[in-house]
Structures are given as C-alpha cells and as structure tokens.
Amino acid sequence: MFKWLEKNLPKIVMAPAVGLIGWFVYGFVLWTLYISFTNSKILPKYELWGFGQYEKLWASRKWLIAVDNLLIFTALFLIFCVVIGIILAIFLDQKIRAEGLLRTIYLYPMALSFIVTGTAWKWILNPTLGIQKMFRDWGFENFTFDWLVDREMAIYTIVIAGVWQSAGFVMALFLAGLRSVEDEIVKAAKIDGASLFTVYWKILLPMMRPVFFTSFVILVHISIKSYDLIVALTQGGPGISTTMPALYMTQTAFHKSQVGLSAASAMMMFMAVAAVIIPYLYSELRRENAR
Amino acid sequence: MQDSLKSSSYQQLEQKSKYTNMFLRWFLYFILILFASYFIFPLYVMVVTSLKTMEEIRQGTLLSWPSGLNLESWAVAWGGRGYGAGDTFLRPYFWNSIKMVVPAVFFSTFIGAMTGYVLTKWRFKGDQWVFLFLLFGCFIPFQAILLPMARTLGVLGISNSVVGLVLVHTVYGIPFTTLFFRNYYISVPTELVKAARIDGAGFFKIFFKILLPISAPIIVVTVIWQFTQIWNDFLFGSTFSFGEAAPIQVALNNMVLSSTSVKEYNVDMASAIIAGVPTLIVYVLAGKYFIRGLTSGAVKG
Numbered sequence: 130m131f132k133w134l135e136k137n138l139p140k141i142v143m144a145p146a147v148g149l150i151g152w153f154v155y156g157f158v159l160w161t162l163y164i165s166f167t168n169s170k171i172l173p174k175y176e177l178w179g180f181g182q183y184e185k186l187w188a189s190r191k192w193l194i195a196v197d198n199l200l201i202f203t204a205l206f207l208i209f210c211v212v213i214g215i216i217l218a219i220f221l222d223q224k225i226r227a228e229g230l231l232r233t234i235y236l237y238p239m240a241l242s243f244i245v246t247g248t249a250w251k252w253i254l255n256p257t258l259g260i261q262k263m264f265r266d267w268g269f270e271n272f273t274f275d276w277l278v279d280r281e282m283a284i285y286t287i288v289i290a291g292v293w294q295s296a297g298f299v300m301a302l303f304l305a306g307l308r309s310v311e312d313e314i315v316k317a318a319k320i321d322g323a324s325l326f327t328v329y330w331k332i333l334l335p336m337m338r339p340v341f342f343t344s345f346v347i348l349v350h351i352s353i354k355s356y357d358l359i360v361a362l363t364q365g366g367p368g369i370s371t372t373m374p375a376l377y378m379t380q381t382a383f384h385k386s387q388v389g390l391s392a393a394s395a396m397m398m399f400m401a402v403a404a405v406i407i408p409y410l411y412s413e414l415r416r417e418n419a420r
Numbered sequence: 421m422q423d424s425l426k427s428s429s430y431q432q433l434e435q436k437s438k439y440t441n442m443f444l445r446w447f448l449y450f451i452l453i454l455f456a457s458y459f460i461f462p463l464y465v466m467v468v469t470s471l472k473t474m475e476e477i478r479q480g481t482l483l484s485w486p487s488g489l490n491l492e493s494w495a496v497a498w499g500g501r502g503y504g505a506g507d508t509f510l511r512p513y514f515w516n517s518i519k520m521v522v523p524a525v526f527f528s529t530f531i532g533a534m535t536g537y538v539l540t541k542w543r544f545k546g547d548q549w550v551f552l553f554l555l556f557g558c559f560i561p562f563q564a565i566l567l568p569m570a571r572t573l574g575v576l577g578i579s580n581s582v583v584g585l586v587l588v589h590t591v592y593g594i595p596f597t598t599l600f601f602r603n604y605y606i607s608v609p610t611e612l613v614k615a616a617r618i619d620g621a622g623f624f625k626i627f628f629k630i631l632l633p634i635s636a637p638i639i640v641v642t643v644i645w646q647f648t649q650i651w652n653d654f655l656f657g658s659t660f661s662f663g664e665a666a667p668i669q670v671a672l673n674n675m676v677l678s679s680t681s682v683k684e685y686n687v688d689m690a691s692a693i694i695a696g697v698p699t700l701i702v703y704v705l706a707g708k709y710f711i712r713g714l715t716s717g718a719v720k721g
Contacts, residue, residue, distance in 0.1 A: 138623045139542035146535045146594050147550060153591045154557045157565040164567065173571075217455060220448050233707060234456045237463075239714065240703035242652030244669045245696040248676050249462040252469065252685055253482060263481035297459065301711055325444075354561050357654040361673055378563040379659065388567060395563040406559045410552070 158399065165392035173388055182393035192394065195372045198284050202291070202373065203352040209292040210348055211341070214299025219329055221300070222307050232304075235297035243294065247361025250290040251277070280370040283363055287355075287371060290362060295351060299344050306340040307333060346409045353401050374398050470494060470690040477685055493686035497675075497694055508678065510694050512664065513671035517651060519582050520667055524589035525646045531590070532597020532642060533635065537627055539598070540605040541613045551602060557595030566659055573660055580665050588660060589650045596649075597642050600713070604638035605631065637709070644706055645713035648699050668695050 134141075168178040186192050217235055221228055238246060253259045256275040264272035276282035310333060318328050356375035359365060365372040365380075372380075374394060382391035469477065470493055471486040500509035539551050569588065570579065578584035608631065616626050657667040666674070672695045676688050703710050 135622070139538040140544065142534050142623070143538045143550065146531050146554065146598065149591050150554050150557050150594060153565065153569070154560060154595075157568040158560060160568045161564050173567075213455070216451070220452050223445075223448055225448070225452065231452055231456055233704070234459050236707075236711065237700065237703060238459065240648060240699045240710065241696045242654065242669050242699070244652075244654050244673050245692045246462075248672065248688060248692040249466050251676070252689065253462060253465055258477060258685065259482060263483065266481050293459065293462065298714060302715060305715060350559070354563075357669075360654070360658075361676070364677070375561070375563055375655075379566070379655075382567055383659065392567060395561070395566070398561045399564040402559060402561050410555070410559075414552075 161392045161395050161399075164389055165396045167389050169389035169392070171386040171388065178389070182389045183397075185390055186393045186397070191369050191372055192374075192377055194369060195374045195377045198371060198373050199353065201284055202288060202355070203349060205285070205288045206291050206295070206352050207345065207348050209288070210296045210299045211344055213292065213296040214344070215303055215334075217296070217300040218303035218307055221304055232301070235300050237297070238294045239298050241294070243355075243357035244361045246290055246294050247358050250286065250293070251362050254286050254289075277363065278367055280367050283367060283371045287359060287362055290358060291352070291355065294358075295348065299348070302340050302344055303337060306337050310336060342409070342412075346405055349405050350402060353398060353405075374401075466689045466693055470497075470686055470693060472686055474684060474686060493684065494690040494694075496684075496687050497690035508671065508675050510668060510671055510675070510691055513666055513668045514694070516582055516665060516671075517668040520585045520589065521647060521650050524586045524593065524650050525643055527586070527590040528593030528597050528646055529639065529642050531594055532599075533601045533632075533639075534627075535594070535598045536601025536603075536605050537631055539602050540608070541610060541626070541631070542623070551598070554595050554598050557592065558599065562592070562655055566655075570660065580661050580663070582661075582665055584660055585656060585665075585667065588656050589646075589653065592656075593646050593649070596645065600638055600642045600645070601635075604635070608634065640706065640709045641713040644702055644709050647702060648710070651699050 163175075164173050165182055166177050166179065167174050168176070168181060221231060225231065254274070254277040256262075256273075256278060259274075261272060261274045264274070276286045314332065315328055318332055319325075323331070354375055355373060356379070359371055359373055359376050363371040365376050375398065378391050378394045378398065381387045381394060385391075465482050468484070468486050469482075471488075471490050472480070473487075473490060473492075476484075476487060496509065498509060498511055498514075500507040500511075535554065539547055573579035573584045573588075576584075576587075578587065612630055613626055616630055621629065652669060653667070654669045654673065657670040658673070661667065661670065672691050675691050
C-alpha cells in the first residue's frame, strides 16, 4: 500500500488540477454544447431540440449586428495594433535615449482593467465636456467629435480605446523578437550597401514571421472575448449598435433568460476561438518537438 | 585582417550617412514622443479631472490644469458622502477584491507549481497530453462556461460570495500557472533531481529543497500575472456577484453608470484611478516580471 502510494505520488499530486480542469473546463463546455441543442429558457431542459437555437441565433438581427461589429473591430484592432506596435518597436530599437521610460509609457495600459480604460475614454470622448469641447474652446467652433453617441461611429470608439490598451503589448513582442536577432546579420547587410529601411523591410521583418503569427492569435483572441471594454464604454449602445458576441451572450443569458439561445451563441464564440487557436497550438507543438 | 577591413568600411559607411542620420533621429524622437503623448493623455486627463471641482470641469477643457490640490472627489470615491442609502463608494469593494485576490493567487500559484513540477521532473507516459489537456484551458472563451458555473456556484451555496469568486479564479488560473512553472522547470537540469532521488530524497523533499529555492523569479512572474488578471477581472465578478460581494471593477462600473441627478466626472475619475492603482504600482515596481509574464502567458486576452 505504502509502496503504491509512493510510486504514484506524482500522479496523485497532479490529480486535483486535472480533475478541476476536466470538470470546470471540459465538462462545462460539453454541458453548454448540450444545452445549446435544447429549448431551454430560464431553467435548462434536457430534451434535445436539434439546431433550433442556432437557427434562431442566425436569424436574430442583434446577433448579426454583433458579428458584424466583431469583424469590423477585429480587422481595425489588428491592423492598428500591429502597425503601431511594429513602428514603436523598430524606432525603439535604434539605441534611443530613455528607452526604458518610453517602453514603460507604451505598455502601462496593459496593467489597467478594461473597465478603468473604458471609464477614462468614455469621459474623454463624451461630446459635451470631452475632446469636442476642448477643440471648440480652442477656437475650432465647428469641430465635431461625437462618435460615442453616433450609431454608425460608436464602434470605432471601442477600436480607439482597444488599440490604446493593447498596441504597447505588440510593441513588446516585436521588440523582444528584434532583440533576439544577431547583430552580425544587420551589420553584414549594411556593408553590402543595404539601407536601414531595406534591412528592416527585406531582412528583419520577414524573420519576424512567428511574432506576427503570435500577435495575430493573441489579438484575435482578445477581440473575440472583448466584453468589459464595451460594457464600460458604450453598454452596447447607442441602441444595440455596438453589441458584440460576448455581450450578446451574457445579455441573452442573464437579462433575457434565454439559456438555450445564449448557449448557442457561446458555442459560436468557442468555435471561432478554436479555429484560431488549434492551428496555433499545432504549429507551436511542432516547433517544440523539432527542437 | 579580413575582420578589421570589414569594420573600417563599416565605420566609413556610418560617417557618410551622418547627416541623413541626424534628420532621421529627429524624426524618430518626434514619432516616439507623439505616441508617448497618446498613451499618457488618458492618464493625465484622469488625474487632472479628479483634482478639479465640477465647476472647473465645466469651465475648462480636458487638459486645463486644476486650480489646486482638491482631494474632495477622492474622499468621496473612497469613503462616500456619509448619507445612507444610494451612497456607493469603493472602500468595501476594494477590500472584497483584496480578500478575493490573495487566496486565489496563492492557491492557483501553488497548484501550478506542483503540476509544473510533476510534468517536468516526474514524467510519465502521456504527460505531454496531460499538459496539452491543461493548456487548452488558457484559450476557452469564458462565455462557454458561464452558465454551468453560475449553476454550480448556486448548488454549492457560494454564489454571490467572495469564496465563490476565489474558487472560479483559482480554477481558471491553473492552466496559466501550470504553463509558467512547466516552462520554467523544464530548463532545470533533471540530473539534479535524479541525483537526489538516488540519495533517497522523496517527492516533496526534492521540491522543497531543490526546486523551490530556485523558483523565485517564476513565482514573481506568476503571482504578478495572476494578481493583475484577477484584480482586473470583470466578467466573472459581474456575473457571479452583485451588491455587497462585488469586487472593485464591478463596483467602479456600477458607480460610473449609476445615474444620479448630476454626473460627477471628478469622482468617476478618482474611482477609476483607485481601481487601477494597485496593478499600476505592481507594473511600475516589477515591470520586467510583468512583461515576462505577458509574453509567455500571452495566450490569454
């Protein structure tokens, strides 16, 4: 008995973690999947109901708006974060004075919660007392910047705040990538007459392919899950114009008590994440095994 | 010979482009400072707004300097105005967050250290699959577990309580803490452990005598990561708690959204700073570890 215990001690120590994750992650996801195939309202029902909830979901105007917003947000969020991140990383890599200070400034928003970020930007972007008023007081009397209360434009305020929060992170990833490249490569290229621009454009950036990939995965992941920022900045408004899938899911579940429908929306999000993550994990594992 | 030739021609090249370089460097600093102001701007606005009176806010602009060090809105944000119902302020929720963060960080870090230790130093058949099994937990969108979690907390009788949130944050922290410790311990030479085993040291003795003493950096990284994640969480806090058990981010959001007669932006900004200051302090003091966690735990949003 004692021998058995001693031999299996490592596995026994592992057991709680595996058990907890098995139950709270896998078990729960499966439960949600099952419920998405039932006609559950306030309380879960367990008779299967086929794809009804998914049909309802994709026929819902609010969900379509949410998906549309997610696509707009993801595209802009990706482009701006990556472009700003790369520019900052390359510029910081030029033996800059006060590099440490600048890096700290670019990255500090990552330490804040999206609620804090949203609260700050909501105040800055509000038309009566924020940026709009600032420019008008400065003499630009026709200056208008009321995206926050404009149905068409409100989604872009979420992009502004989101990019502000996450661009520094992409900068950190690329800076680490650039720093890991051997100096010799850059020197050799310069001797061959390559300009600094060519060095980056033709040599270094192509070498950063894995960093691009990582940034892409992380940013898409952040954007699919984005919830707090919208709650703090627009609450999905004006109207329902800035609803996103994560917000749709919680509202349907906890305000409208449509448990089956919200489970279906959660599974759509799950599949979207899986579509990005599984190829990523696969390639990461292959890289690790190749080493 | 070859080398010295190369480096001298390299120097010539550097000389030649001196003037283009000067221009480039000014441009460089200009862009860098431009972006720095974009990043600093909201923090600056938050701080000055929190120090103004509402009258000053209406008179001046976002950027205008406060007339004095007016700390009243800070006092209101932290301790309220002292009248009974409807007077929300952050102090009790700040303590809720502390009570939630400390145990959740401790448990998740401890469990992560143990699993990381087993997965690298007591390897067994299929351990890679177990790691992958745990790792997947980093990626799931939490919306896919919210509904059953809410029911489970209800069944356990800990919904709307700090204890419930400790459980939630511990469980969903395990994939990350395991990832951190596993990746750290994998670079510790296994020979050390093997030698100790031959000397008769057991499972726990090896952990506490060999692994733990060299784990300080990864413990710091993990604790900072978990602290930041849990302190800043809103989804779990707002779904599984309300009223008096809410953590600070939920309380902040409620305060800002609550529509009293007059919107007090100075109090809102003071509240936002109070809710953000603990993680900001950690970031400023231990930025290096913060970034290290960020880049290796980066899988999460």
